[in-house]
Amino acid sequence: MTSGPESSLAARRIKWLSRLTMAGILVVLIVVVGRVAQLKVAPPVELDGTQGARSARSPQPRFRGTVYDRKGRTLSIDKPAWLLAVDPDFYFEHGHRRMGERDSTLPSIALDEALCRVVGPMALMRFQLRLERAADLGRELADQIGIAADDIEKALVESPDSKRYLVLKKLLEDWEVDRVRNWIDGRNIGLRLDRRTTRVNYGPDSLAMIVGKVRNNGRGGSGIEQLLDANLMAQNGMLLSRRTAGGTVISVPQGSYDEGSHGQDFQLTIDLHIQELAEERLGRQLEEFNAGGGRCLVIDPRNGDILAMVDLLRRRPDWEEAILDDPMRRIEPSLGRNRNLVDAFEPGSTFKPFVWSGAIQAGVGTTRPVPTDAEGRIKVNLGPIPISGRRNTVKDAGINPYHGPLDDIETILVRSLNTGMVEMVRPLSDKETRDILVRFGFGTRTNCGLGGSAEHAGQITSLKKWTFANTSVSVSFGHEVSVTTLQMTKAFSAFCNRGLMPQLRLVKPSPPADGKPLLDSAPLLMRRAIPGEIADRTKKALGKVVTEGTLSRHARSARYTMFGKSGTADLPMPGGGYFKDRHTSNVIAAAPYEDPRVIVICVIDDPDKSIGHYGGKVAGPVVKDLVDMILDYEGVMPDVEGHEEPAVENLVSNIDG
Template sequence: MIMDRFSTVRATLLLTILGVGLAGMCGRVVWLQTIARQQLIRSAERQQHRTEILSARRGSIFDRNGIMLAGTIQTHGVFLDPQFMLDHFQSENRTLNDMDAALRRLSALIDRSADELADIVAQRHEARFVKVAENLDDRQAEAVRRLNIEGVGTFPMGVRYYPMGSVAAHVLGGVGREGKGLEGLEMKYDSRLSGRPGYWRPMKDARRRPIGVTAEDYVPPVHGQHLVLTLDANIQMIAEQELSAACRRFRADRGEIVVMDPHTGDVLALANWPTFNPQNLNDSPPAQRRNRCLTDPYEPGSTIKPFIVGPALMWGVTRPQEVWPIPGKSYRSRYRSKPIVDVHHYGPLATWDILVKSSNIGMTMLGERLGKARLYQALSCFGFGKPTGIDLPGEDPGLLNPLPMWRDYSIPSVSQGYEVMVTPIQLARGFCVYANGGRLVRPRVVKGALDCDGAVVAADCHQTPAEWPQALESEAADQIRRILCDVPVRGTATKAQSKYWNIFGKTGTAHVSRGSAGYDEAGYTSSFMGGAPAENPRMVVAVIVHEPRQDLGYYGGTVSAPVALRVIERTLSYLDVPNSPQLELPPPAVASVLTGFDEKAYRNRTAVARE
């Protein structure tokens, strides 16, 4: 009886346990099929499908002749998947010693110690991707893959390199560690150069090995476009070499050169000194990486004078042979208490010689005749005070005060190249007007773009010559160019006279402003702008050297004119430009007309011009 009762209890208990177990299993099935279904599907997809980014290759940058200035080398990186590594070693019942041994084998191939790798796995045990090495070549990456360590993999990456080193560094700029453009063209055209990354989502087995991919799970990357520049690498090197030599010789603070084709606006060279290597941006201070050809305006001194005389000729305010009563080395303008002085004692000069000899007194007299409004209008014709629109970042508009801000003393100041500020690119652009018949070009450094297969996707996207404004009538522009041919022959730039080509140009020597402290009597900006050949200009060059040491020389004709001469001669020789015919200039203007100077007629002409 007792045994029967015990058997019944046991049977009941067993059935109860079986019933509870069966109910639990049914509940689990229901839960898996309903509540947890989507969660489990997503978890399975994460294990079987993992999206992997396919990097786009950054486009290259070439000069106008196809010489590579910036490119990308395909390398490899190494990553750890700490979570997968720990899970795998635990599931395989392998010890930590086994993992340490695997990490030691890996550390022998990359620049990381085994202890560092072990710390990464321990401290970032939930991470799925930790980069532990980069810039491995194909051989090194294959060696890592042959280790066959679970949770260790390689991935492709691109490294930017500059095969010509520091050449055109301020134009190119550079990229950061993550491959993003930080300065120059690399920053300006970052989206065009970067392209667009793709992705793929391969199905993987339990050991994370790809076993298949569908078409909809693969989007190929769109590689970046290539830029073709207007720069000529050979002319760029010429400019950089000559600028560096001059700045070192005269112990200058810094310097800039711009070389342009006056008929197209193409910038053939744009150089700053000191320079830097874009391969290692962090090795140079930010000030050294400034593209001062665009960012740092300065007072141009006497290089402003052709931009005043040209419009004056066009408006009929003066003529090349008009003689002005220069009263020796000093002149007191009614607009300024401090006397205006010339370097030399000239006496009466024609307008021609005022420009050739760079007479401050003569220019002040012309400025007085023009008045504030027409002085302002003259400089506005050449785009001063406004950005040129060059396709580089960071351009400064310079300074040309609005007319209401002008004072009477502005007339003698502006006439000598003070109280107005220009950048080297503005100066070069303005001088192109005298080389192309009076048109104000728009400078550019990008000629076009190619896709990754070499097909043209953008070409000559800037303004056409028909859209360029006529800053000056062609007759006046040609007159000024002819006058400026005399500057290297009988004027202030005899060190820019060439045996082979006729050069036209203008020197400038300006005191450096120290802000509220006034002008530094020992600090100078030495400059020269020129073009050649005068009979059919192929190039314009602007050379600016800041604060050369005074005891070594500081005049624009001493410091900058010889630099321009060497750049012009080397460039025209490289371009195989034929030598110029003999230059024919009139005799010194004053010698033939001095005895006929009529002071009363001069005063009447000046009075009429002011009206």
């Protein structure tokens, strides 16, 4: 048995060793807990790739429906694309060091003493470090893929501290993707290449206003893209998978895959080639006559298909413009206002065939005779003639003076006599005259499949405010009424179809997909405007307009027989009233005569009067050239005897040059 002092010494040694052991264990626990906390709160960069959820949802992108033209050419389609993005926070803290650039822990820019006093030296140093590192990335990307270095630097510096995803460039080409990948070479510097789908449109700017735009959220924002959005929109799928911490897929649970569905494809009645022809030809005419704008519409009268719809605006230096500006189309064409849909105009003499044919149907010239002389020829006061209750007199345009009694009532239309049109409506009541306009569809929307409630219905005076002196007389030669190019072509189709007008359409009928309701899936509808024999009689008179009347000099085709009408109206002032020396010039015509395949209307807004302003001279050549080019493109044989084939070659060379 040990003595007392030795036992006491051993006990103290054991106690001391126990305390030392406990202290060591406590230190180890503190270190372990601290390390765990550090890994949770601020893990080192090397562990970035090993983190992640044990299960993941992977979207399975599906494509929005494709939009085609009537011949199957692509107008709008979803395409896979690469997007370059960066995590600004990660790049500034870690990624910059991995680029192999200089060590930027110390700034190379001298600190500004004044700024130091305001924001403090550490804040200023941090900002200047961001500037340097942003400039380094900008320069490197500029070298690799030609992206603007200043844009990259600005975007990075201005990004909020909390932003973890900043898009640097959309729609990378394949070679750009390869260059970025090779440069990164597996380094995690905060850059990422993400696979996305983007909407790509094809065709001229005038077509973009028809097809429309898809927003960043994938929904249609304008045009056909908006109108048919519910059918075009895709339903993305989803894949739920089990993964390791490194991201490797372990398994896919049963029933965890949702395939999704692509959007429905659509085919428009628009013909891409005809649209391009119309835009190019109209653009040249605007330049030639220094006009402020123009519209052109092409339809197939057999079924109401809209083949082309062009709207151009032209800014003229030092010119007081009277045409409503469209700033949105300057930002992006797909955001523009298509004036064929939303703006009406006063047609002038192109409106006469509708009133003339309606008056003939009402018996004018037969059961309701017009004044004749002793030899039975029609007496027309060639004016200017005063109308009781009307402020101004009626007179005929100086370009087409006609003197003497008329052999037949058709001469009123062929010679485009305002005074003769007064005699056509004089026997009619106010309601009868107004009903003529209604039967042809004026004053109501065409519901062509685009524009919806935004489509302009035109304007005709209500029966309550209608008077003979100020309304019937004016309407008879195309004044005091506003129309759209859509309404004009639809109404004119009655002369092509023995009095029947087809419903205009922009979308080809197709069966519904997945039970979704589909617009324009109804069968072709025709509505009668006038009897067939009246339509044929009017068509014959309009044929003489081309061969003998106001279209004979500038709009007569050497290849196809045409029938049509020209018109010139005073340009309205923005605040009301009309300019006396500025005009709206327009022509509408169809061809070939025996079996009309195409109707073309051209409206030229505010041509320079010093060059020309009458409809036949200004708009007539556009209509004639388009008729020739379109019918030749459609393979329609010329029906004018003695036509010369080189005329087509000349037209093609004009387009190419």
